[in-house]
Amino acid sequence: MSDLIQQVNSPADLKKMTVGELNEYCGCLRKYIGETVRNTGGHLASSLGAVELSVALHYVFNCPTDKILWDVGHQAYAHKIITGRRDTFSSLRKNGGISGFPKISESECDAFTMGHSSTSLSIGLGFVRARELLKQSYNVVSIIGDGAFTGGMAFEALNDIGASQARMTIVLNDNKMSISENVGAMSEYLSKLRLSKRYSRLKRTVQKGVLGIPLFGEHIYKALGKTKDGIKALLQNNKMFEQMGIKYYGPIDGHNIGNLIEIFKQTKKETCPVLIHIVTEKGKGDSAAQCDPSKFHGIQPVGSASEPAFSDVLSRFLCEEGKKNSSIVAITAAMADGTGLSSFSELCPDRYFDVGIAEQHAVTLAAGLAAGGLKPYFAVYSTFLQRGFDQILHDVCINNLGVTFLIDRAGAVGSDGITHQGIYDLSYLSIIPNMTILAPKDGNEFYKMLIWSQSFNAPLSIRYPKSYGLNSECAEIEYGKWETVVSHKSSVYILCVGGRALKAAKALGHANIINARFVKPLDTEFLNSVNVDGNVIITVEDNAVCGGFGQAVNSYLTTCGMKAKIACIGYPDEFLDDFSIEHSLESAGITESGILSAIKKLK
Ligand SMILES: Cc1ncc(C[n+]2csc(CCOP(=O)(O)OP(=O)(O)O)c2C)c(N)n1
Incomplete structure (x- = not known):
């Protein structure tokens, strides 16, 4: 870890730095993120693209009083490192460690727990309305990528933000990429806005040229000024946001710290909604990620083995x-x-x-x-x-x-x-x-x-989950029929949903094991045949117990007159705050010992 990284313990330390030092710090952040995420796995390219943005935001705004809302939240690694999680960053995406997304329980600087796309504008507007009603005065900044900007919720929020003239800042982080190349008409509109850089250049050239004309130069320039808006509309074509009541600034180089700081300082003074369109490069500063940002959107830790995937x-x-x-x-x-x-x-x-x-x-x-x-x-x-x-x-x-x-x-x-x-x-x-x-x-x-x-x-x-282990024989698919995988002279029937449940049950070796391949409709013929006094039925699913397969089986047998005893294995009625599949399965009892202990309790 470089000295400069060590020197920044909180956003307050950034505020003492010069632009040159901030630039140097960005380079160190990139290196630290790149090295760490190659070991831990995670969203590398998106976070690398948002380094200057994170530094400039924390330079100008004051967390946690001001609310900085990262849409999806996968690009917020620099934000995490700046706001007190530098030394724990190597525990990224591990149990007991740092989440890959903003999480309220992790830091007061994470204003909201995020993960799904296109929510940051609605949350931002919610904060703004709460602020106004409670007579508070903090700033609200929602950072949304051009990919997340394709989500309907973003448009619903923009509609509301424009009409309500809420004082908030939207930073549109445009890197032309979603996970893969971005799609849609909005994406094309943004590229037109990016092209408007040409307008600024053209304006400067015209200004220089015209003002250089002796005697009449200034006159001509003023006259041109009148038609300037028309030319601007033609070239810049940025009317959409303005007409919705949202002040548009941009496009701005999202890797130029000095410019970002200036624009944030300026827009902080606005009393209406502002959209700052910044242009960044996904994977910036890391040659591998920059060359193939899609592949480096999310990476696995080095050396991790991969099993065959259902997607293949x-x-x-x-x-x-x-x-x-x-x-x-x-x-x-x-x-x-x-x-x-x-x-x-x-x-x-x-x-x-x-x-x-x-x-x-x-x-x-x-x-x-x-x-x-x-x-x-x-x-x-x-x-x-x-x-x-x-x-x-x-x-x-x-x-x-x-x-x-x-x-x-x-x-x-x-x-x-x-x-x-x-x-x-x-x-x-x-x-x-x-x-x-x-x-x-x-x-x-x-x-x-x-x-x-x-x-x-x-x-x-x-x-189905991401991957499966080995392929095995399987009976033809017949509507509403389950498959018996292991048949034993036993009063125990383990009804399994999917490969993970089957793997846990198979380790047992002395029960009837059923592949409940139809979760709906249930194989009622089979259930009727095993709903017998003295039988034990265990349902196993990699799903919440509430409303899941087991409860459906239980409810069916109850209506028929329950004769067998039943236990349902799956996740309890609480959010699964866990970063390891093995640990999650273990905690729910989707393991040999979990099934064994459920059987013992019933017998
Ligand atoms: C509702 C929802 N669908 C899909 C995803 C998966 N996802 C995570 S990031 C991402 C692309 C986001 O692109 P963008 O907002 O442009 O951010 P970038 O990674 O390019 O910085 C997608 C599709 C998600 N998080 N939420």
């Missing part, structure tokens, strides 16, 4: 079947790489839709595509599909449309922590009529489910 199976299915079945269309909400859609996007670009970070829109778009006669597959992380609950219920399920949701990163997710856990999908999807839910045990079974899905013409969810 999806990729194979879409490419193979997509060639034969022209009704297949695939949708992503800015997560093409993570969900396995990249190859299909190259193979069938006209049947691939990246909608930006807009899960709600993605769901209803899928509904429209299905209503129009196509076979849509929406691949999405479990945690982000939470955004689309009403759209699933109202648009897909009431209309009973053949949309397939491919729900990746289901269950405990490990190092992304509390905001990204995928442990609620079984609960929020099970309550929706018309929805069928599947959970594959491995890649083999997933592929069979995908093939089967093509002729299934109703709402379907297939949920």
Whole structure:
């Protein structure tokens, strides 16, 4: 760790530095972040791009009195280091360590716990309204990336902010990238604004040239001034924000500390909403991250082993079947790489839709595509599909449309922590009529489910974690039927959802083990056959117990007249604040010993 990094213990230390020293400090921060994140894993490229921004914000504003709100929060590593977490930064994304996202319980300088995209403007406006009503006077700054700016919530908030003339600052951190290249009309609009740099240059050239004309120069320049706004509108085309009542500043070089400090000082005095459009480079200062910012958006720790991924199976299915079945269309909400859609996007670009970070829109778009006669597959992380609950219920399920949701990163997710856990999908999807839910045990079974899905013409969810261990044999998919994986002369029946639950149960070796591949509908024929006095049924799922598979089994057996004894294993009714998958599974009892002790309690 460099001396300069050691010298900054809090934002107050920054405020004593010269611009030159601040620049040097930024270089040290970059090095420290790069070295640490290569060991811990994390969101490297985004944080490197926001180093000068973080330093300038803390130079001008006063945390924790002023509220600095980092949208998503994955770019806030420099902020964390500046605000007292330098020495613990090496524990990033580990249990007992520093979260990869802002977290209220971690520091008073983290004004809000974040993780999902496009929320910072609404939260900011909430703070502003609270400030006004409580007659307080702090500043509110929301920092939002151009990727997060594609999310509907950002637009809803802008609409409200503009109309209410709230005194707040929005920093639009534009690096032209979401995780991959950014998409959409807003992104194109921002590139036009970036081009407006040419306007400033042109203005300077005109000024120099015209003022140089003897005698008439000043006259001509003044006359030109009258048409200046017209020229500006033509070249700069930045009217959108202004017409919404939000004062626009930019575009500004987001790596120029001096300029950033000046603009923040100036805009702090404004009494209306201000949007400062800064242009940054994702991965700045780190040649590998700068060359491939998408790959370095989020990285694994060096030396970490990778297991086969369910997303690779999806990729194979879409490419193979997509060639034969022209009704297949695939949708992503800015997560093409993570969900396995990249190859299909190259193979069938006209049947691939990246909608930006807009899960709600993605769901209803899928509904429209299905209503129009196509076979849509929406691949999405479990945690982000939470955004689309009403759209699933109202648009897909009431209309009973053949949309397939491919729900990746289901269950405990490990190092992304509390905001990204995928442990609620079984609960929020099970309550929706018309929805069928599947959970594959491995890649083999997933592929069979995908093939089967093509002729299934109703709402379907297939949920799975990132990876699976080994492939195994699997029975053909039959609607509403479970698969017996291990059969024993035993009164114990372990009903498992997905590979993680099966792995824990298989270690036991002396019980009937069932692959409950249909989470909804339940295999009631099977349940009736085992609902017998003296039998013990244990349900195991990598999901919250509340509203999950076990509760559905329990409730079914209760209505039939419960004869067997039952215990449900899954996550308790509290947020899963955990950075390790193994530890999460252990804490919920999704382990051999957890299942054993549940059996013992019932016997
Ligand atoms: C609702 C939601 N969907 C998806 C994500 C996953 N995600 C995290 S960061 C990111 C891209 C953000 O791009 P941008 O705001 O431009 O920030 P950058 O990383 O480019 O600095 C995405 C899609 C998320 N956090 N929240």
